[in-house]
Amino acid sequence: MREIGDDVRRARQKRLLARGASSEYQDLAVYERVERALNRALAARESGVLLLPELFEDAADVRLTEQLRVTSHRPLLGPLIVFVKRRIILPLTRTLFEYCQDNFRRQQQVNEVLMACIEELALENALLEKQARGETRG
Amino acid sequence: MKLACVVHRYGSDIAGGSEAHCRQIAHRLAAHHDVTVLTTCARDHVTWRNEYAAGESMDGRVRVLRFPVARERSLMRFRDATDAALAREATDADEEQWFRENGPDTPALLAHLQQSGQSYELVLFWAFRYAEVFFGVPLVASRAILVPTAEDDRIVRMPLSARLFEQAAGFIFLTPEEQTLVARQLDEPLAPSCVVGAGLDAPPPPSTTDLTSLGIKPPFFLYLGRVDPNKGCEGLLRHFARFAAERSHVPQLVLAGPENMPIADAPWLKRLGFVDEAVRDALLTQATALVVPSRYESLSLVLLEGWNRRLPAIVNRACEVLDGQVRRADGGLSYADYDEFAHSLGYLLDHPDVARQLGQQGFDYVERWYRWPTVLETIEQFLQQVRHRADVM
Incomplete structure (x- = not known):
């Protein structure tokens, strides 16, 4: 509902300013514009349509490895090593593993949000440049 | 066939x-x-x-x-x-x-x-x-x-x-x-x-079961179902604890369902565990709103059951299904963060007429499609x- 959205926006603006946020936020229009840009970034992150990850040399480098795959490259001892890792070492360290996995998931989310924010800023910058040059749509 | x-x-x-x-x-x-x-x-x-x-x-x-x-x-x-x-x-x-x-x-x-x-x-x-x-x-x-x-x-x-x-x-x-x-x-x-x-069948007549014997008194917000981190209950309890700390008059949060996670007791929290049909019905009839904090739902029958009793809902907007249902029905509010959660609860407490209207709209939606x-x-x-x-x- 719009009035709740407006109330939330004003209350949050007030709270951030009270904590020492940028004085630019005193201008409600500026604050709303920033909030809109960040919300667009969050939405883009959730729908997985970012450009920035595509520009990495190897797309696999963009994601944290949240799942553990137990393997061995050794031809003869490999199956024994995998068995020991999976049935002895991993159960003993399961609690630590799951703690790390939770944090990897959170870090992955933070990484995605940051990439989305950078991309949103780049997009806004491009649009402002275009406006400043007075270009018309082709 | x-x-x-x-x-x-x-x-x-x-x-x-x-x-x-x-x-x-x-x-x-x-x-x-x-x-x-x-x-x-x-x-x-x-x-x-x-x-x-x-x-x-x-x-x-x-x-x-x-x-x-x-x-x-x-x-x-x-x-x-x-x-x-x-x-x-x-x-x-x-x-x-x-x-x-x-x-x-x-x-x-x-x-x-x-x-x-x-x-x-x-x-x-x-x-x-x-x-x-x-x-x-x-x-x-x-x-x-x-x-x-x-x-x-x-x-x-x-x-x-x-x-x-x-x-x-x-x-x-x-x-x-x-x-x-x-x-x-x-x-x-x-x-x-x-x-x-x-x-869904038409709802039964409103339950007259006395909830005060269970230590519940209106206004209260209801969570109904398995109390589990996978159902968003950790976030719900964190948000509600902060909400309660910021208010002078604190409504209750009632959790009705089997518990699958550790929960710290609080003066505003009422834990009922699994409840029978009569109590379930009374909860759905007398609550201020149903809270559905889950990020992962394919339908949420409990949301429809709440609307079937004209109960407005407050849902997690991160779940597209819940957000979509609430928008189509106009039967409640959605939140994306703590501020929106707190404002939604406060708004329904302060505007019972709007809460009733949202609940009625949810009921009309169920009548039309379900x-x-x-x-x-x-x-x-x-x-x-x-x-x-x-x-x-």
């Missing part, structure tokens, strides 16, 4: 969304069709231990064929299979193994589909993530209707899940969001589909359409 309904568990004592959905629809279709349920002997969805007798029985007008589960689930192997299937280098074999380890492993049911599947004009499969669906749909693909009950998680996004979806002759979805979710996994257009949700005659008419027309298409092809 001669129809088969394939589901991993079946019975009047089975608590589970997709299982209940299958049973309710099977019963109502059986009024006009020859319906056979193909299911397992399992009662418990974690172990798949055989507890029902194998063989044929009747459940009202529905014929039930139960097949034994060949092996119980090994949680250790299932965990290994999940790690492998969701890893970066996962192969088709890894993903197929996930479906095997998820189970239930029921070779006799699959053999029945192989030998007798063509004797059914249509075969409806419930819940795509279970083995009897993954391995069963290809056996009767040209007459397979899938009721995926899919949520937006990593399993639905596995490539082999998309290959399963490609094989179905048709789909019955619970929400438009689920329809979009499944369609997004495919390169080709989706097979014919319909969106029906679930059927009464059994409407749901069944949609399913009947769809089944005829798919059968005709299969005949032509």
Whole structure:
């Protein structure tokens, strides 16, 4: 509902300013514009349509490895090593593993949000440049 | 029509969304069709231990064929299979193994589909993530209707899940969001589909059960269902604790459902555990609003049940299904962060007339789309359409 959205926006603006946020936020229009840009970034992150990850040399480098795959490259001892890792070492360290996995998931989310924010800023910058040059749509 | 309904568990004592959905629809279709349920002997969805007798029985007008589960689930192997299937280098074999380890492993049911599947004009499969669906749909693909009950998680996004979806002759979805979710996994257009949700009967007269004897007094907010981190309950309790700390007059938060996580007691918190129908009804009738904090829902029956009693809802906007339902019904509010959560609760407390209006709108939405005659008419027309298409092809 719009009035709740407006109330939330004003209350949050007030709270951030009270904590020492940028004085630019005193201008409600500026604050709303920033909030809109960040919300667009969050939405883009959730729908997985970012450009920035595509520009990495190897797309696999963009994601944290949240799942553990137990393997061995050794031809003869490999199956024994995998068995020991999976049935002895991993159960003993399961609690630590799951703690790390939770944090990897959170870090992955933070990484995605940051990439989305950078991309949103780049997009806004491009649009402002275009406006400043007075270009018309082709 | 001669129809088969394939589901991993079946019975009047089975608590589970997709299982209940299958049973309710099977019963109502059986009024006009020859319906056979193909299911397992399992009662418990974690172990798949055989507890029902194998063989044929009747459940009202529905014929039930139960097949034994060949092996119980090994949680250790299932965990290994999940790690492998969701890893970066996962192969088709890894993903197929996930479906095997998820189970239930029921070779006799699959053999029945192989030998007798063509004797059914249509075969409806419930819940795509279970083995009897993954391995069963290809056996009767040209007459397979899938009721995926899919949520937006990593399993639905596995490539082999998309290959399963490609094989179905048709789909019955619970929400438009689920329809979009499944369609997004495919390169080709989706097979014919319909969106029906679930059927609800008109609500009983409001319960007069006295909740004060349970230590509950209005105003209170209600969470109904399994109290579990996977249902967003950790976030709910964190938000509500902060909300309570910021207010002078604090409403109660009532948790009604089995608990699957540690919970710290608080003066504003009322934990009831599992509740009977009379108490459940009274809670839904007397609460200020129902809170649904889950990020992963394929329908949320509890949301519809709340609206069926004119109870407004406050839902987590991160769940597209919940957000979509609340928008379509205009039956509540949604939140994306703590500030919106707190303002939504405060708003409904301060504007009871608006809360009543939202609840009424939710009820009107249920009346329009979720009464059994409407749901069944949609399913009947769809089944005829798919059968005709299969005949032509």
